[in-house]
Amino acid sequence: MRLGTWVDPRLGEKPVTIRSGYLVRPFKQALTDYRDKVTPEKKGESQEVAMLNMLLRQAFAKKALGELTVEDFVTYRDARKREGRAASTIRNNLNTIAAVYEWLIHEKQVEVANPIASLRKRRRGIPQPRSSRDRRLRAGEEDNIWGALTGETWQSREWQSLFPVLLDTGMRAGEARCILAGWVRREPGFIVIPEENVKGNEPRYVALSDRAYELLLRQAEGKGDRAPVFEMTKNSAEHEWQKVREAAGCPDLRIHDLRHEALSRMSANGADLRTLMRQSGHKTVAVLMRYLNPTKQEQRERLFGTRAVAA
Template identity: 35%
Template sequence: MATIRKLRGKWQAMVRRKGIAPRSKSFDKKSDAEKWARDLEAQVDVSGYVPDTKIAEQTTLGDILRRYRDEITPTKRSAKTEAIRINAMLRRDVCHRTLALLSSTDLAAYRDQRLQTVAPATIIRELNTISHALDVAQREWGIHLARNPAKLVRRPSAPKGRSRRLEGDEEAKLLAAADKGRNPWMKPLIVLAVETGMRRGEILGLRWEDVDLERRIAHLLITKNGECRDVPLSSRAVETLTGLMQQPDRDAERVLPVSANAIRLAWEHLRQRAGVGDLHIHDLRHEAVSRLFEKGLDIMEVSTISGHKTLTMLKRYTHLRAEDLVGRLG
């Protein structure tokens, strides 16, 4: 039988049952305390177990996101980007909501508000971060939630993948503009991106010890999906790497000893000089993957080179031109 008593101006209900820790909660009204006690006892009678919701009642979404940022985020390759995203999310009102009260309605309102200022892809990443943080809180941090409200929220439609490829003499324009620029690493980066399909981060992380020019292989220890892979080098890629290796003042470790931020800034100036203002540096990877298919390589061969793990993702990076396929139809 539950105990109902008045304590410090409020009504406290306490339920004691053998095999479970005593549970108590305070209310302004005696009727609310009695109802809570009856409901709790009914749960115990049915299941023999009542989860402790006290932590969820005292912990906010912001508390969970901070702990997630400090403990889980550093284990990821995208740690820096995710930490920045979480810090921005912590300034939102929804982070003051306790987990016991957090609902899918709250997160849907958050989604709609954010969609007024950011792209759908940003919202998808933010909701996925919240969802994973709540999952970790449930599985590993001993916080009981009846369900994960973030999983009930509809994600906005993801934007269609870019289909931009190099057209006409755009590659020649890029290389000519690179020759006139201040950053000497832009031209080899463009060539390697188009010839190998490697991501910008993979190219910038490439070390000489991982390049075998005799076998024409570049070994990538760290990739976006966390798995290493070997990338075959075309004759043009080998020629570019050989030229870099023969430079008297080359870096002893890195193939391209330049920061990602320096490349980003140089690219903005370069594409304006080349007259290709709508071209992203990541579009060079799209171009490379599409060219591999146009050379006649099959799906398994291309995915081995590009590192794509699923056909869906590989398809997003493949944009074949109809005119280039006509000759293969006979």
């Protein structure tokens, strides 16, 4: 330094590395690598793969990563709105893009800003989902559904068991469909769903009503321990449910609404929050509360008691 010959290496030209190569490549390269390397480690792999494949077809995916700006994703967001996509769908799309950027920044050491993080700071930058759904079974609907479930098709016979199981236990439909015959026989009136088959990262401990337990036993009869109790796929279950709800006169009733109904009934019966969280598998009270939707009658009964309401 005294001789004046030393040069600060930080001022020189930085060597081009494989990681910095993402900046000059189309963004679809990052989307593809994320899909192939990160997504397989997730439980919702199939859904995220489908979403990433959709994102790969978008205009922004063809641009170099270093050329992308917030406005590219504003354009994409607005186009999705014009297509009539739900706010929650657009939000999930943008959050997935943000996750790809975070992976590039923290795992691949790419020097790039996350445009979705900037978009979140804007007013109405990210579409906000509607208030949580609070659909409950209305008067007569349960009987109407039972009436619609008297069909003789293979799927209808399985729904004759699945419907009361969902209504009595509050399980997700996907969890119920993954039940194996051996799980039902292991402990009377109770079932433990392994962590790889549930949404969270821990096993699900689900108490069964007498009716649900007997129906699951009947479905498991004659099957090996590793055989699924319900043989319907997600698509066939949803297709059959659509026909059932139309026949029952409740076309807006979704399968997941049965989870809301079940947990709300348990709450109305006096179940405490800790027990409900164990049954539902929720990790926080805030998430559980989205599923506890008392009817007007239940609200009055809990506040003033049965006698006061009757009077």
